[in-house]
Amino acid sequence: MAHGILLIENKNENLFLRKRPADFDFKKWRKGDITALILKMRRIMHAANGVGLSANQIGLDFRMFVAEVPDSQGGTKFYAVFNPKIEKASDNKISFEEGCLSIPETWGEVDRPEKIVVSGFDKNGKPVKIKTWGFLARVFQHEIDHLDGKLFIDRTKKIYKVEPQPKKQSQQKKS
Numbered sequence: 438m439a440h441g442i443l444l445i446e447n448k449n450e451n452l453f454l455r456k457r458p459a460d461f462d463f464k465k466w467r468k469g470d471i472t473a474l475i476l477k478m479r480r481i482m483h484a485a486n487g488v489g490l491s492a493n494q495i496g497l498d499f500r501m502f503v504a505e506v507p508d509s510q511g512g513t514k515f516y517a518v519f520n521p522k523i524e525k526a527s528d529n530k531i532s533f534e535e536g537c538l539s540i541p542e543t544w545g546e547v548d549r550p551e552k553i554v555v556s557g558f559d560k561n562g563k564p565v566k567i568k569t570w571g572f573l574a575r576v577f578q579h580e581i582d583h584l585d586g587k588l589f590i591d592r593t594k595k596i597y598k599v600e601p602q603p604k605k606q607s608q609q610k611k612s
């Protein structure tokens with residue numbers, strides 16, 4: 438398992454990825470440990486060229502994910518969301534290619550709502566509500582699926598395998 442990320446081709450890792458993790462319990466964590474957790478997940482996500490990573494993808498049994506996507510100013514915006522829940526989803530769905538760090542060299546077109554509103558908690562345990570659309574909404578939904586034990590290959594009829602290729606295009610979309 439490269440970078441410590443669980444893969445579905447391993448039987449036990451697949452079983453873990455298919456299980457819904459427990460809620461994140463803020464009472465059991467010290468602030469500094471939560472900060473360290475977020476940094477660790479961000480580091481693993483970067484090392485794997487991903488745009489999102491859920492805690493259960495690295496073997497942790499709780500509902501939390503990180504995501505980092507380009508913003509309109511040419512930088513990136515980073516998110517760490519605990520116990521996320523989709524509050525609202527647009528009727529309008531769009532189809533887009535997805536890949537997953539737990540499913541190497543595999544891609545598929547997935548229909549998902551274009552806009553969603555996600556509720557959850559930030560690293561201090563403070564409730565947050567995030568309105569997302571476009572690519573960020575896509576990444577959030579992919580990660581929340583992970584936290585329900587679901588993978589994008591369950592949602593697509595069009596799956597294709599590709600050889601590892603130079604980063605850039607497809608590598609950037611993995612979460």
Ligand SMILES: [Zn+2]
Nearest residue numbers: 537538539612
């Ligand atoms: Zn994934």
